[in-house]
Amino acid sequence: MINEFFQDGPSRVDGRAKVTGTATYVAEHRFPNMAYGYLVQSTIARGRILEIDAAEAEKQPGVVKVLSHLNLQKLALPERPAGTIPRPFYALTSPDVLFNAQPIAVVVADTFEQARFAASLVKVKYEQAPHQTDLEKAVSSAFTSGREQADRGTPAEAFAASEFKVEAEYTIPIEHHNAMEPHATVANWTDGKLTVYDKTQGIQGTTGYLASAFGIDRSNIRVLSPFVGGAFGAALRPGPNLIVAAMASREVKRPVKVVYSRRQLATAHGYRPESIQTLKISANKDGKLTSIIHEAVHNTSAHENFSESLVGVSRNLYSCPNVRTVAKIARTDLQTPLWMRAPGMVSGAWALESALDELSYKLKIDPMQLRLINYAETDPESGRPFSSKELRECYKQAAERFGWSKRKPEPRSMRDGKLLVGWGMATGTWPASQAPASARVTLNLDGTVRVESGTTDIGPGTYTTMTIIAARTMGVQIEKVTFVLGDSELPPSPGQGGSTTTSSVGTAVQEACELVLKQLVEHANKMEGSPFVGVDPETVVAEDAAILVKGKPETKRKFADILRQNNLQNVSLLHRSTPDQGRRSRYTIASHAAQFVEVKVDEEIGRVRVTRAVQGTAAGRIVNPKGAHSQEMGGVVWGVGMALMEKTEIDHKLGRIMNPNLAGYHVPVNADIGEIETIFVVEVDEIVNPLGAKGLGELGLVGIPAAIANAVFHATGKRVRDLPITPDKLI
Numbered sequence: 001m002i003n004e005f006f007q008d009g010p011s012r013v014d015g016r017a018k019v020t021g022t023a024t025y026v027a028e029h030r031f032p033n034m035a036y037g038y039l040v041q042s043t044i045a046r047g048r049i050l051e052i053d054a055a056e057a058e059k060q061p062g063v064v065k066v067l068s069h070l071n072l073q074k075l076a077l078p079e080r081p082a083g084t085i086p087r088p089f090y091a092l093t094s095p096d097v098l099f100n101a102q103p104i105a106v107v108v109a110d111t112f113e114q115a116r117f118a119a120s121l122v123k124v125k126y127e128q129a130p131h132q133t134d135l136e137k138a139v140s141s142a143f144t145s146g147r148e149q150a151d152r153g154t155p156a157e158a159f160a161a162s163e164f165k166v167e168a169e170y171t172i173p174i175e176h177h178n179a180m181e182p183h184a185t186v187a188n189w190t191d192g193k194l195t196v197y198d199k200t201q202g203i204q205g206t207t208g209y210l211a212s213a214f215g216i217d218r219s220n221i222r223v224l225s226p227f228v229g230g231a232f233g234a235a236l237r238p239g240p241n242l243i244v245a246a247m248a249s250r251e252v253k254r255p256v257k258v259v260y261s262r263r264q265l266a267t268a269h270g271y272r273p274e275s276i277q278t279l280k281i282s283a284n285k286d287g288k289l290t291s292i293i294h295e296a297v298h299n300t301s302a303h304e305n306f307s308e309s310l311v312g313v314s315r316n317l318y319s320c321p322n323v324r325t326v327a328k329i330a331r332t333d334l335q336t337p338l339w340m341r342a343p344g345m346v347s348g349a350w351a352l353e354s355a356l357d358e359l360s361y362k363l364k365i366d367p368m369q370l371r372l373i374n375y376a377e378t379d380p381e382s383g384r385p386f387s388s389k390e391l392r393e394c395y396k397q398a399a400e401r402f403g404w405s406k407r408k409p410e411p412r413s414m415r416d417g418k419l420l421v422g423w424g425m426a427t428g429t430w431p432a433s434q435a436p437a438s439a440r441v442t443l444n445l446d447g448t449v450r451v452e453s454g455t456t457d458i459g460p461g462t463y464t465t466m467t468i469i470a471a472r473t474m475g476v477q478i479e480k481v482t483f484v485l486g487d488s489e490l491p492p493s494p495g496q497g498g499s500t501t502t503s504s505v506g507t508a509v510q511e512a513c514e515l516v517l518k519q520l521v522e523h524a525n526k527m528e529g530s531p532f533v534g535v536d537p538e539t540v541v542a543e544d545a546a547i548l549v550k551g552k553p554e555t556k557r558k559f560a561d562i563l564r565q566n567n568l569q570n571v572s573l574l575h576r577s578t579p580d581q582g583r584r585s586r587y588t589i590a591s592h593a594a595q596f597v598e599v600k601v602d603e604e605i606g607r608v609r610v611t612r613a614v615q616g617t618a619a620g621r622i623v624n625p626k627g628a629h630s631q632e633m634g635g636v637v638w639g640v641g642m643a644l645m646e647k648t649e650i651d652h653k654l655g656r657i658m659n660p661n662l663a664g665y666h667v668p669v670n671a672d673i674g675e676i677e678t679i680f681v682v683e684v685d686e687i688v689n690p691l692g693a694k695g696l697g698e699l700g701l702v703g704i705p706a707a708i709a710n711a712v713f714h715a716t717g718k719r720v721r722d723l724p725i726t727p728d729k730l731i
């Protein structure tokens with residue numbers, strides 16, 4: 001359901017291209033004389049490759065070559081002594097097998113089908129070593145992830161002395177991103193220069209990775225990624241597809257395309273790590289928190305120390321005088337984990353927000369009331385003020401819209417026919433970071449505006465958001481603006497991740513447009529009778545493709561007239577924007593959300609349906625209302641998957657992922673999703689950036705899994721602390 005409010009605001013500027021198929025994704029790009037590479041993957045989880053027999057494969061029609069560490073040219077990487085950690089994984093560079101289904105060879109052929117068939121004929125001999133993929137067994141040798149922070153107050157003593165307390169363990173399995181678009185690369189070497197189309201969230205990162213891998217200057221590399229069909233963190237760092245395609249193309253001297261199959265999506269890239277968390281929280285009889293002790297361990301690989309902050313949320317979401325957090329990681333013989341939507345935060349919030357719900361029943365205090373009692377007016381960790389925090393308003397408006405006051409507090413007390421009804425809620429938060437970014441803006445004589453920035457749009461609607469910012473700042477219609485991204489030859493900008501793009505790139509676009517307007521004023525002032533001479537530049541505004549002194553229509557000068565009279569075809573400039581760190585550092589800057597859900601449970605078959613969700617979100621200024629609504633809806637959908645369905649199954653005996661496909665790995669479909677409403681509360685933030693916009697891509701997910709689990713408890717009286725909440729756990 002789209003709220004009436006969100007029918008305002010422009011639709012996706014790239015929507016038509018996407019639904020008509022003219023938006024070309026990586027695998028659709030081709031070069032003349034292109035060959036296709038298909039991955040061969042290991043069938044053991046740990047050991048060494050002794051031999052690769054490619055004779056049969058290479059005899060097949062169309063096969064150009066079977067490539068592996070045995071015959072590929074070396075990369076320009078520094079030698080690292082064996083056993084060094086981190087030892088970032090570069091596919092096809094070593095006989096070592098570090099995880100099951102590791103890419104170990106690539107078959108290059110004239111067609112995709114020929115390559116795929118021949119790949120099935122490659123025979124590999126291994127020296128197998130024992131593996132360990134079970135986090136529970138690895139926990140005893142877990143080690144600190146370098147995220148230690150000193151205790152706040154005296155948490156152990158406070159917990160021991162408290163009357164009301166909860167102590168519980170919460171677990172999350174490995175989850176995979178499962179974007180619609182598979183990871184893919186098309187690589188083409190010509191005269192020592194490398195061009196790649198790559199599914200990536202960060203063009204600059206991909207360029208730098210290739211430059212160091214091949215030992216060539218960045219200027220010889222062009223990376224293009226104009227459309228990305230979902231990534232969610234899976235393309236934040238280059239995957240095996242990139243290096244394999246680039247190495248293979250160099251070897252066979254033809255362009256090479258490597259596209260993952262659905263199976264390979266789950267086996268060659270990262271995933272949300274498996275985690276085990278223990279929470280001890282306590283309160284006095286009035287509900288005031290007296291202690292939070294949050295310990296978390298998640299898996300990493302044998303070759304890298306990947307860690308994400310599960311416990312951070314416990315340090316600053318609520319006001320509490322005594323806090324201890326412990327973060328550890330444990331080695332497993334699996335591919336290295338990777339950030340996945342709301343990384344760390346959603347996992348930590350699942351535990352903290354579940355524990356808080358458990359505490360609310362012990363205290364007999366309404367769950368939302370408990371959160372209000374412990375509302376953090378300032379950042380409890382640093383003592384700094386928030387740059388803005390309208391979370392109270394989120395609780396209020398979302399609760400009202402949801403009808404929370406009609407909730408009966410007792411579990412199993414609400415019904416709809418034979419279905420049990422449960423209402424649950426949770427809080428979400430996400431830091432609002434900003435990175436340096438650049439943009440080039442060109443205003444043309446014909447009234448069009450071209451805006452360029454080397455960022456990416458993995459789906460949240462960056463094309464549209466940047467178009468809105470430019471059109472609004474320049475005072476022109478949306479249709480006049482073209483925003484260009486996804487090319488390393490464009491002005492460098494950060495990758496799309498951590499919900500920072502609007503804040504970073506949006507600020508660069510807005511500032512660049514303002515600088516263009518300033519230049520227009522200067523050009524106007526070269527003309528006789530300019531109304532802007534001696535006028536405070538701050539009072540000059542843009543509207544209807546013209547500049548004018550605010551409130552003085554008689555000073556209006558059309559852009560086109562200014563350009564024409566100055567004999568200019570365009571005004572164009574490149575701007576690099578940097579966050580105001582001095583100002584920002586005096587505050588804690590974060591987005592917040594209050595998230596309410598209703599579930600209906602059919603107890604006979606253990607089926608849970610999320611029938612309603614209402615989110616109140618405070619994320620500063622909402623630049624692109626439809627896109628923002630979409631993001632928050634997506635967060636709920638993802639939360640339904642995480643809470644009720646998603647789990648990567650591993651056969652620990654084989655060390656292998658058993659459900660690398662959408663038949664065995666369940667994600668929500670339309671029929672699983674009920675009504676979703678989003679409310680963006682008014683939040684004015686003059687600190688975060690000149691746009692006043694905070695990120696909200698990850699935020700929409702953060703509290704949802706806990707809110708669903710809390711609603712399931714309210715409906716059934718069963719507390720499930722192990723995700724996903726599948727029917728077997730409720731029957």
Ligand code: MOS
Nearest residue numbers: 232233341497498
């Ligand atoms: Mo997000 S996990 O930064 O793509």
